[in-house]
Amino acid sequence: MSFVKHLLSRWPVVAAALVAAGIVHICTVFAMPYLYRSDAVARLQRTLPLNAFVILPQARPRAQVLPYQTPDARYAICRYDLREGPLVVHALLAEPGWTLTAYGPGGESFYSLPAPEQRRINLNLLVLPGGERFLGPMHDARSLDQDVSQVTSPNRSGLIVIQAPLKGRTYITEIEQALAQASCRKLSY
Amino acid sequence: MALSGTTVSFGYRLVRLRRMLLTGLSISTNAVLFAVISLVLGIGSAFWMIDRGTALTTQRNGPWMMWTRAGQKDLDPYTRARQAKTGNLPLSTQIAATWETRFDIEGRRLHSSCEYLLESEPIDATWFNLAVYDDNGLLIPNSADRHSFTSQTIATNPDGSFFIVLAREARPGNWLPVGGAGRLSLLLTMIEPKPSVTESAQQLPSIRRIGCR
Numbered sequence: 277m278s279f280v281k282h283l284l285s286r287w288p289v290v291a292a293a294l295v296a297a298g299i300v301h302i303c304t305v306f307a308m309p310y311l312y313r314s315d316a317v318a319r320l321q322r323t324l325p326l327n328a329f330v331i332l333p334q335a336r337p338r339a340q341v342l343p344y345q346t347p348d349a350r351y352a353i354c355r356y357d358l359r360e361g362p363l364v365v366h367a368l369l370a371e372p373g374w375t376l377t378a379y380g381p382g383g384e385s386f387y388s389l390p391a392p393e394q395r396r397i398n399l400n401l402l403v404l405p406g407g408e409r410f411l412g413p414m415h416d417a418r419s420l421d422q423d424v425s426q427v428t429s430p431n432r433s434g435l436i437v438i439q440a441p442l443k444g445r446t447y448i449t450e451i452e453q454a455l456a457q458a459s460c461r462k463l464s465y
Numbered sequence: 466m467a468l469s470g471t472t473v474s475f476g477y478r479l480v481r482l483r484r485m486l487l488t489g490l491s492i493s494t495n496a497v498l499f500a501v502i503s504l505v506l507g508i509g510s511a512f513w514m515i516d517r518g519t520a521l522t523t524q525r526n527g528p529w530m531m532w533t534r535a536g537q538k539d540l541d542p543y544t545r546a547r548q549a550k551t552g553n554l555p556l557s558t559q560i561a562a563t564w565e566t567r568f569d570i571e572g573r574r575l576h577s578s579c580e581y582l583l584e585s586e587p588i589d590a591t592w593f594n595l596a597v598y599d600d601n602g603l604l605i606p607n608s609a610d611r612h613s614f615t616s617q618t619i620a621t622n623p624d625g626s627f628f629i630v631l632a633r634e635a636r637p638g639n640w641l642p643v644g645g646a647g648r649l650s651l652l653l654t655m656i657e658p659k660p661s662v663t664e665s666a667q668q669l670p671s672i673r674r675i676g677c678r
Contacts, residue, residue: 289495293502300507308515308546316554335604337612343602344553344652346594347612373592373616373656375556377536383548384540388557390657393591430538437554441592443617 309382316342317381317435324355327363329438329458334448346439350451354436354460358405358429362463365401365436370454373441378403380431387427400424402463405432436460515546522547526666528568529653533558533663551602556654562590562665564653567600569672575649577605579677580632583651585670587625590655592616595670597631597641600648607642614639629670 283290309315320341324330329352335345345351356363367376369391376399378387391397402424438458440451514522522543524531534544536557548555555563567575575581583595596613599605604612614629620639621627630636633644643649651672658665 283498286495286498289499290502293499294506296499296503297506297510300503301511304508304511305515305542305546308511309549312549312552315549316552319552320554335612337604337606340603342553343551344596344598345604346652346654347596347604348594348615348618375560375656377557379536379554382540382545383536383554384538384545385536385557386538388536388560390560390591435554439556441594441615441617443615 315383317379317383320353320435321355321381321433324353324435326355326357327460327462329354329436329455329460331452331455334442346441348442350440350442350448350455352438352440352455352458354458356403356429356434356436356460358403358432360462362405363403363436363460364424364463365399365403365458365460367399367401367436367438367458368454369397369399369438370440370451371396375439376401377437377439378427378429379435379437380429381434386430402426403436404428406430511546514543515550518547519543524663524666526564526669527570528566528572528672529564529666529669530566531558531562531564531666535563553602556656558662560657560662562653562655562658562662564655564665564669565650566672567648567650569674571674573674575631575651575672576677577633577643577646577649580630580675582673582675583629583631583670584673585627585629586668587621587627588616588655588658588668590616590658590665590668593653593655593658595619595629595651595653597643598650598652599646600650602650605643605646607644609635609640609642611640611642614641630675 332341332351332353333339334350335347369376372391372393374391376389377385379385389399400423404426406428438455440455442448442451518530518532522532522541524533532544532547534541536555537559569575569581592615594613594615597605619627627639629639629641631641631643633642655665
């Protein structure tokens with residue numbers, strides 16, 4: 277009680293501190309992504325090759341690439357960089373539950389596609405640099421394949437992730453073969 | 466008796482020094498109070514909102530919680546901070562509902578020294594996965610090499626409902642081993658839940674503590 281009285285007697289300081297606490301709160305929240313440099317994208321970007329899909333090993337105790345990684349799924353991940361031009365992604369989403377997601381450097385996804393329930397998808401995706409960074413011959417590039425979907429990346433780097441659920445251990449080879457068909461390469465003119 | 470000029474000057478200096486000390490003490494007390502309140506409240510509330518979530522950033526159902534903008538294109542600052550802190554790569558909530566919990570239905574912390582029964586109505590989703598982790602999101606080593614159940618691997622009742630037992634020792638039915646992990650966390654991922662991601666809370670399992678050692 278005396279502590280509260282003490283605080284009340286210094287109310288201008290307490291009021292100023294509450295305003296400062298609000299500013300500290302906002303700064304802390306905004307600083308968090310920079311303080312935790314071990315976020316998923318940063319960690320994977322340090323280890324994965326550029327513009328190529330890598331099939332991650334199945335998550336096991338003491339052998340997880342990411343925290344909260346689904347143990348009953350396999351992942352193929354492509355680290356991309358759009359500084360030298362657009363990226364062409366080919367992926368087979370073989371069964372219901374398969375997903376393809378394109379992430380920016382902060383873990384925000386700008387493209388997500390789940391496989392539909394009744395059929396498999398052979399996806400051709402053209403990932404374009406955002407803004408005015410890319411001024412290449414897009415018309416020619418587009419004419420290479422009429423069935424290609426396009427998406428603009430808000431950032432020049434990020435990850436393309438294919439998640440494939442495991443139906444059981446006997447299906448691992450089949451799933452790995454389907455994931456191995458995925459490709460991710462810089463568009464050549 | 467008249468005081469000499471030197472004595473008066475000395476006394477005046479003492480009074481002045483005392484006043485300065487008191488002023489300094491008051492200022493430093495105020496400075497400490499200001500720093501403590503602003504830093505503890507500011508940093509503490511930020512971490513609390515990032516760890517626990519609020520109505521602004523999460524949807525809740527019983528003990529389950531979902532970050533409503535996780536993995537989306539326009540992340541709010543709290544969700545972005547949360548993703549950076551946990552270090553995971555969540556599926557976008559546009560295609561999947563990812564529910565997490567660290568508590569049972571009575572609000573008690575999930576712990577490996579206890580046994581829990583999860584009972585669920587049929588989950589209507591293209592695919593779902595229910596996995597158990599330790600407090601840091603790491604898989605728990607166990608001799609059965611079992612860490613989760615999916616819509617394809619879980620044994621269900623004829624109507625699609627199911628139960629899962631979290632326990633140290635083997636249990637009949639759907640058993641997830643949790644031995645020696647300490648605090649537990651559960652993650653339920655539903656890809657394309659029906660009718661929608663936000664309404665997926667209707668299908669969440671209940672988590673009841675059976676007993677503790």
